[in-house]
Amino acid sequence: MNAEKRRRIFAKFAAANPSPRTELEFGNPFQLLIAVLLSAQTTDRAVNAATRRFFPFVNTPADLVALGEESLAEHIRTIGLYRTKAKNAVATARLLVERHAGQVPCDRAALEALPGVGRKTANVVLNCAFGEPTMAVDTHVFRLSNRMRLAPGKTPIEVEQKLLRQTPAEYLRDAHHWLILHGRYVCTARAPRCAECVVFDECEDSGRHARRKAGRRSRGESDVQSVA
Numbered sequence: 337m338n339a340e341k342r343r344r345i346f347a348k349f350a351a352a353n354p355s356p357r358t359e360l361e362f363g364n365p366f367q368l369l370i371a372v373l374l375s376a377q378t379t380d381r382a383v384n385a386a387t388r389r390f391f392p393f394v395n396t397p398a399d400l401v402a403l404g405e406e407s408l409a410e411h412i413r414t415i416g417l418y419r420t421k422a423k424n425a426v427a428t429a430r431l432l433v434e435r436h437a438g439q440v441p442c443d444r445a446a447l448e449a450l451p452g453v454g455r456k457t458a459n460v461v462l463n464c465a466f467g468e469p470t471m472a473v474d475t476h477v478f479r480l481s482n483r484m485r486l487a488p489g490k491t492p493i494e495v496e497q498k499l500l501r502q503t504p505a506e507y508l509r510d511a512h513h514w515l516i517l518h519g520r521y522v523c524t525a526r527a528p529r530c531a532e533c534v535v536f537d538e539c540e541d542s543g544r545h546a547r548r549k550a551g552r553r554s555r556g557e558s559d560v561q562s563v564a
């Protein structure tokens with residue numbers, strides 16, 4: 337995909353959604369870190385349902401240490417891997433108290449040294465809490481980057497590095513939000529909704545024309561409109 341087409345894609349995402357945000361609910365960087373840590377292999381909706389049970393009285397790492405692993409596990413038992421996540425979240429909170437004066441560090445190495453915090457979690461925290469132009473590659477970003485030919489790669493890190501190199505600077509901070517939301521609601525894994533896609537004309541997926549035609553037929557629209 338050439339640079340101009342890539343720029344048009346992000347310009348279209350920006351026009352459709354000028355201020356994209358994570359769908360995780362949080363009130364401060366610490367709550368964001370915990371929400372992202374809990375979100376592995378589960379949906380943001382499930383995480384929000386769980387965090388609403390304890391975020392009202394857990395605002396700081398010290399609060400979470402005081403709550404303790406067993407109590408946290410009870411609050412989050414509706415999400416997958418809740419015991420491991422409770423253990424990591426409390427251990428992370430304890431390290432924040434002991435090593436970082438109860439603050440979330442704006443530093444990749446320090447973040448990735450925390451229990452349960454990997455590269456993707458660090459990228460989300462650096463971006464959403466501190467405004468850093470990082471690229472968190474989750475399952476949606478990985479799929480879209482390959483499907484659209486935006487930044488094809490065999491591994492998340494390969495896709496991340498391509499996106500960081502090739503995304504126009506003015507779109508870098510918001511790019512991963514647009515890709516996640518597009519993957520979650522439009523370019524889904526099993527049934528991409530090409531007929532409703534704002535970047536249809538720029539996408540290089542070979543099946544998009546057939547899917548746009550099928551989508552319009554199912555809505556009773558004329559096939560003539562489906563010629564891009």
Ligand code: SF4
Nearest residue numbers: 523528530533539544
């Ligand atoms: S045209 Fe279809 S395959 Fe391409 S980005 Fe849009 S929804 Fe995804």
